[in-house]
Amino acid sequence: GDGGGGQIRVTLVQGLAGEEFYETMACGARAKAKELGVTLDVQGPQKFDPTLQTPIVNSVVAGKPDAMLIAPTDVKAMIAPLTQAKRQDIKIILVDTVVEDQSIGLSRISTDNLKGGAAAAKALSEQIGGKGKALVISTDPGVSTVDARIKGFEEEIKASHPGITSLGVQYSHNDVGEASKIVNAALAKDPDLAGVFATNLNSATGAGSALQQAGKLGQVKMVGFDAGPAQVEQLKNGVVQALIAQLPGDIGAKGVEQAVAAVKGQQVTPSIPTEATIVTAGNVSRPEVQKVLYKAGC
Amino acid sequence: MAVPLIDARGIVKSYGQVEALRGADFSLRAGEVVALIGDNGAGKSTLAKILSGVERADGGTIEVDGEPVVFGAVEEARSAGIETVHQDLALCADLSPAGNFFLGRERLKPGLLGLFGVLDNAVMRRETQEACERLGVRLASQTAPVSGLSGGQRQGVAVARAVTWARRVVFMDEPTAALGVVQTRRVLDLIRTVRDSGVSVVLISHNMRDVMAVSDRVEVLRLGRRVARFATASVSMEELVGAMTGAIEQQESQG
Amino acid sequence: MAVPLIDARGIVKSYGQVEALRGADFSLRAGEVVALIGDNGAGKSTLAKILSGVERADGGTIEVDGEPVVFGAVEEARSAGIETVHQDLALCADLSPAGNFFLGRERLKPGLLGLFGVLDNAVMRRETQEACERLGVRLASQTAPVSGLSGGQRQGVAVARAVTWARRVVFMDEPTAALGVVQTRRVLDLIRTVRDSGVSVVLISHNMRDVMAVSDRVEVLRLGRRVARFATASVSMEELVGAMTGAIEQQESQG
Amino acid sequence: MKGVARLSGPQVVWIGLVLAGLLVTFAVLAPRSFPTSFNLLNLVSDAAILLLLATGMTFVIITAGIDLSVGGVLVFSAVAAAKVIDGTGSLALGAATAVVTGLAWGVLNGVLVALGRIPALIVTLGTLGMSLGGALLLTGGVDLRAPAELNLGLGLARWLGVPLIVWICAAITAALALTLAFTRFGRHTYAIGSNTEAARRGGVAVRKHLIKVYGLAGLLAGLAGHLSLAKYGITGVSAHSTDNLQAIAAVVIGGTSLFGGVGTVTGTVIGVFIPVVLQNGFQILGVRPFWQQVVVGAVLVAAVYVDQWRRRARDQ
Amino acid sequence: MKGVARLSGPQVVWIGLVLAGLLVTFAVLAPRSFPTSFNLLNLVSDAAILLLLATGMTFVIITAGIDLSVGGVLVFSAVAAAKVIDGTGSLALGAATAVVTGLAWGVLNGVLVALGRIPALIVTLGTLGMSLGGALLLTGGVDLRAPAELNLGLGLARWLGVPLIVWICAAITAALALTLAFTRFGRHTYAIGSNTEAARRGGVAVRKHLIKVYGLAGLLAGLAGHLSLAKYGITGVSAHSTDNLQAIAAVVIGGTSLFGGVGTVTGTVIGVFIPVVLQNGFQILGVRPFWQQVVVGAVLVAAVYVDQWRRRARDQ
Numbered sequence A: 001g002d003g004g005g006g007q008i009r010v011t012l013v014q015g016l017a018g019e020e021f022y023e024t025m026a027c028g029a030r031a032k033a034k035e036l037g038v039t040l041d042v043q044g045p046q047k048f049d050p051t052l053q054t055p056i057v058n059s060v061v062a063g064k065p066d067a068m069l070i071a072p073t074d075v076k077a078m079i080a081p082l083t084q085a086k087r088q089d090i091k092i093i094l095v096d097t098v099v100e101d102q103s104i105g106l107s108r109i110s111t112d113n114l115k116g117g118a119a120a121a122k123a124l125s126e127q128i129g130g131k132g133k134a135l136v137i138s139t140d141p142g143v144s145t146v147d148a149r150i151k152g153f154e155e156e157i158k159a160s161h162p163g164i165t166s167l168g169v170q171y172s173h174n175d176v177g178e179a180s181k182i183v184n185a186a187l188a189k190d191p192d193l194a195g196v197f198a199t200n201l202n203s204a205t206g207a208g209s210a211l212q213q214a215g216k217l218g219q220v221k222m223v224g225f226d227a228g229p230a231q232v233e234q235l236k237n238g239v240v241q242a243l244i245a246q247l248p249g250d251i252g253a254k255g256v257e258q259a260v261a262a263v264k265g266q267q268v269t270p271s272i273p274t275e276a277t278i279v280t281a282g283n284v285s286r287p288e289v290q291k292v293l294y295k296a297g298c
Numbered sequence B, C: 001m002a003v004p005l006i007d008a009r010g011i012v013k014s015y016g017q018v019e020a021l022r023g024a025d026f027s028l029r030a031g032e033v034v035a036l037i038g039d040n041g042a043g044k045s046t047l048a049k050i051l052s053g054v055e056r057a058d059g060g061t062i063e064v065d066g067e068p069v070v071f072g073a074v075e076e077a078r079s080a081g082i083e084t085v086h087q088d089l090a091l092c093a094d095l096s097p098a099g100n101f102f103l104g105r106e107r108l109k110p111g112l113l114g115l116f117g118v119l120d121n122a123v124m125r126r127e128t129q130e131a132c133e134r135l136g137v138r139l140a141s142q143t144a145p146v147s148g149l150s151g152g153q154r155q156g157v158a159v160a161r162a163v164t165w166a167r168r169v170v171f172m173d174e175p176t177a178a179l180g181v182v183q184t185r186r187v188l189d190l191i192r193t194v195r196d197s198g199v200s201v202v203l204i205s206h207n208m209r210d211v212m213a214v215s216d217r218v219e220v221l222r223l224g225r226r227v228a229r230f231a232t233a234s235v236s237m238e239e240l241v242g243a244m245t246g247a248i249e250q251q252e253s254q255g
Numbered sequence D, E: 001m002k003g004v005a006r007l008s009g010p011q012v013v014w015i016g017l018v019l020a021g022l023l024v025t026f027a028v029l030a031p032r033s034f035p036t037s038f039n040l041l042n043l044v045s046d047a048a049i050l051l052l053l054a055t056g057m058t059f060v061i062i063t064a065g066i067d068l069s070v071g072g073v074l075v076f077s078a079v080a081a082a083k084v085i086d087g088t089g090s091l092a093l094g095a096a097t098a099v100v101t102g103l104a105w106g107v108l109n110g111v112l113v114a115l116g117r118i119p120a121l122i123v124t125l126g127t128l129g130m131s132l133g134g135a136l137l138l139t140g141g142v143d144l145r146a147p148a149e150l151n152l153g154l155g156l157a158r159w160l161g162v163p164l165i166v167w168i169c170a171a172i173t174a175a176l177a178l179t180l181a182f183t184r185f186g187r188h189t190y191a192i193g194s195n196t197e198a199a200r201r202g203g204v205a206v207r208k209h210l211i212k213v214y215g216l217a218g219l220l221a222g223l224a225g226h227l228s229l230a231k232y233g234i235t236g237v238s239a240h241s242t243d244n245l246q247a248i249a250a251v252v253i254g255g256t257s258l259f260g261g262v263g264t265v266t267g268t269v270i271g272v273f274i275p276v277v278l279q280n281g282f283q284i285l286g287v288r289p290f291w292q293q294v295v296v297g298a299v300l301v302a303a304v305y306v307d308q309w310r311r312r313a314r315d316q
């Protein structure tokens, strides 16, 4: 960086600013940065969108930090700006998501969303006794993380849960009201709906509200993704029956560790896979599960 | 007798509940100045709009040179040689006087630039200025939009435009309403000049003195119908006012 | 001599490069009809707008009853009892005649409904109709928006409105430009009636006959300055035209 | 009769028939799923909160303005209410906070538009960013939960079988429809949109009125925030980015002109329901999601076309 | 001199000074990061594609219209191009497909607006849904990848150190700025927005012209789709939902009125860069994202306020 001998400067570029997963990741990263005595900046686009993330990466690179943690919003579209960053001698650590080009990212710390989706399918199947109609509510097509979860979910259903009929995916554009409308119409069409897989918070919230209004809470089972405070609250209130928790805080902290190691010329770990945990009302109070719940601010 | 240049019969036009024209007739011969008069709301402007292709009649027939026509669009009336000064002037407030004067007939630069549609603003400005000055209308700035012009200046631009482009007929709906004394006189002179060059003029005006001064004939509308027609030479101002207000009723006689 | 009702001195107003007023003076006494005349673009409408609070002058002073005033907004001029018929009429095209007539002074229903601000449309329609009919202006529909009115009908609404509400002064910028013969006569009569009731009238007009017929005094603007003032009784039409066009120059004499 | 005409205007008749036609069509095509009281109640309940936003937007657009900030103001107000309820335990105080916060944002919009004379699009784009960013700052980007008393109370309460939230939104919309049609406030709203300069010259206090109109839109967005907090149980910091476009579309479908001067709340109500009904109907018919987008778009254009075309025919 | 005035108009001067002021401020605050050729080149390169959309939008808005469909048309064209390149192997054919597809959507918009007389907002909201839905149908909801020859070719190519994509966008923008300012096509665009009825009475073929203007906007969106495919290497089916608002905001910041009749492409260029520079500058200064939203919103309003205020002062 600019300062040569000064403090190490690291920037975290989130996939999406203002989202619990990435905010928890930032919390984890900040705590670790403080511990290691490095400066951490956080930036992120307002949508999970490579055309919005590219200018941010460019601005960050112009500021020449020593290292950049980034959750790339597309496996391909982010290659070009990251290559530019690499050429400026910025150490790049990939967190949560990756790019296709294996030469980018000294270390890759990521959740397997495909696996997460499969876990969601297992959890839902368990909740509904392995049979009935299941609906998936997602945000928008083309968001790679969410798409991967859907893929994992559908593959798992097809492969191992023959009793479950998938009603397919409906898209809520990440709008709570839209998600609610979708579930309402689904209930009108299929009053015997058995389960819903909501791929993110807003989808789960809207779906939960519709089920609640229809008096179908608990009767129609729901599995959600991510385990922020709002989701955990939903779990406790019986709106959702299971959550797939990733480890965003850990990812952030490990990312900073790896970044600092890279800047100091120490050894880095090229690949660190992180786990997805199934959280249910039954296990939510256990300490090892408490640990994976996302933090509300820091 | 020659076929009339324009012959409209039984023109009907309603706007919602309001019947603006209830079977109005109108005719115009080549090279004459006809005054179209009537009380406020009689339907004069509506008739002028229909005869210049701006509005479509609900009923009735229009013949030009004895051939029935339906003006589907302004372009068709314009290509028949008809121009109009509308009562509401119909200028584009954000364009300059020259922009309005040449609207739809822009001059292009000579040569290659012209092929690309590049405007020759200098020429258009000059010609607009000349045409306005002929009417005694002075424009403080040639590039400022017409929204900044005084009422009379705007009217001057509209009159100059119509007169310049008309080849056969020019409708003038209250062309001097906002004009000064000198400018009004010039417009009346211009009407005569235009007529002498063979273009017919339809003058819509509430100023009976002007009507008497320049028209050859007068047609009177009342409540959407033609109620009288006169040769100007043989009518008095009182008779005109009487016909407009309904105090005098004249039998419709085919002219 | 009594203090003038309005006394404006050295009013200056520019729009970008264009100097509309270059130190214009104007004065008006209680109960008189003053005609403000001048060539197109002389600055008459601009002066009227400034004196009725619609525009702000760049320089100069305005006194009302001898007290200097700055009209920051139309409401201030209105609460001083000044109403205006603007040359461009300034009507809301989507509102009905009554909506325009009572704009800013709506009548509310009596009782509780009125407290909620509920309009008394029936009363407003009736009063509007009466006021228009007094001018001889017939409206086909009282509920249709004014965008459907003929030019003269619209002007009738605007004139009726200003005359009804004025308590001290009414500016009339070309109030008869679009009116029929009968309606024009009625407006001239009305100007006299209004004057007799103690309200001063400023008549802006290009019709010298009308000016001679109703005004007590004439003030002449030319290129943004007052160049002459006359008592109507002692001036000829030729002199007026001469003053407007600059053929006759009069020394400014303080009145 | 005149009163009815003023409330809805002739233009509303045709678009209302279009809506009726859609309802009938879906009822015929899916007789056992679409026209059930369950489904119709859901339709109404889904549309209720948007209705508030669209009603406020109707006033704004009739003045020839626009308000892009409604979604942000909604979220900000919901966050403020959640924080206050959390802090004080008082639901009433929370509701009041939401409404007052919304009003404050609206007044800010109004002041900038009316006194600053900045184009409404820019002002409200700016306050959209400011209110959304502000909400995120208050929450740290983490959605807040509504307290259970609110979510399970107002959020679920029904009266005569219809959710209380629907009653509230319907009552307010009706009151504002009457206000627009019959009061001086409404008259001045039309006057400003029809010809601001003429309204000014006529003595309408244009600036003050604009501040009130934007204030009203903000207030309604604030209230919508509170109701949305109650209904969905969450502040939804990332969930309202298309609220503005949805509300504007509803207003325009309902026959209000973006150029101001004309429009009715009744039209807007129909404009809110057309897309909602289309979406619900096509989903019930089992149209695949991507096709839904295509078909909803096409039918929307066709619906407004029928409306325009019938209106023109009538005018002839 | 007159030519320059026509190209930019007096209103552009002030907003241009605002942009200059922002650039200087950031250069002073971050002298080692902001005013580097690396950063400025990135700025330009990030803005290039939006510039095309905003330029088309400028023409549309000057006619008093609006085009919400640009993002959808962009995506649809990118998908069409990717499919054609995939099928034929010809990059040229792909580019032609994108442009023609965009043009076709634009002409559809124009026809519905001009002949159907449906409000432009509704038409383009409808075609936004139709084009996005259509793109998703074509791809099955999965982002298509651009072939490597395109992504690594046009996507990375430079001339004199500046990306080829920037040159293309700049050249087209410049040509259209000249067209708007100096040709009959531009004159008629202003005339229609200023007073459609007067333009019609004056003999301008209003409908035909509107179809051309919307066609142009569509064509530019199609080209933007191709360039975006080259630059990002993906069709971006979920990535363009805010393109319309970004383009409209740029146009309005640049001094074009939503009510038509006035505006310049030069203003739009400045209007594109103001938000881009603000965001870049604040990111470089390390302002946190939520604060950025707040501050960008506030500065945007302030910038346009300065512009309005200076303009008014000049007019006095």
Ligand SMILES: Nc1ncnc2c1ncn2[C@@H]1O[C@H](COP(=O)(O)OP(=O)(O)OP(=O)(O)O)[C@@H](O)[C@H]1O
Binding pocket: B015, B016, B018, B019, B020, B038, B039, B040, B041, B042, B043, B044, B045, B046, B047, B087, C140, C147, C148, C149, C150, C151, C152, C153, C178, C180
């Ligand atoms: N677009 C319209 N919508 C509704 N009514 C209209 C429209 N145009 C004209 N009218 C009505 O038609 C009648 C005739 O109007 P027109 O403008 O032709 O009168 P006119 O003879 O020109 O009057 P004036 O001397 O006042 O200009 C009037 O009653 C007017 O209200």
Ligand SMILES: Nc1ncnc2c1ncn2[C@@H]1O[C@H](COP(=O)(O)OP(=O)(O)OP(=O)(O)O)[C@@H](O)[C@H]1O
Binding pocket: B140, B147, B148, B149, B150, B151, B152, B153, B178, B180, C015, C016, C018, C019, C020, C038, C039, C040, C041, C042, C043, C044, C045, C046, C047, C087
């Ligand atoms: N808003 C404006 N913007 C620019 N110029 C203006 C504006 N208003 C008036 N002017 C200019 O000021 C001068 C005086 O205009 P004004 O309207 O006062 O003239 P007038 O005496 O009323 O003329 P007329 O008899 O034609 O109505 C004109 O040259 C006009 O172009």
Ligand SMILES: O[C@@H]1[C@H](O)[C@H](O)CO[C@H]1O
Binding pocket: A015, A016, A019, A021, A048, A096, A145, A146, A200, A201, A226
């Ligand atoms: O879990 C997070 C999110 O929920 C987000 O929507 C996309 O990226 C993920 O990994």
Ligand SMILES: [Mg+2]
Binding pocket: B044, B045, B046, B087, B173, C150, C151, C152
């Ligand atoms: Mg007329």
Ligand SMILES: [Mg+2]
Binding pocket: B150, B151, B152, C044, C045, C046, C087, C173
């Ligand atoms: Mg004047």
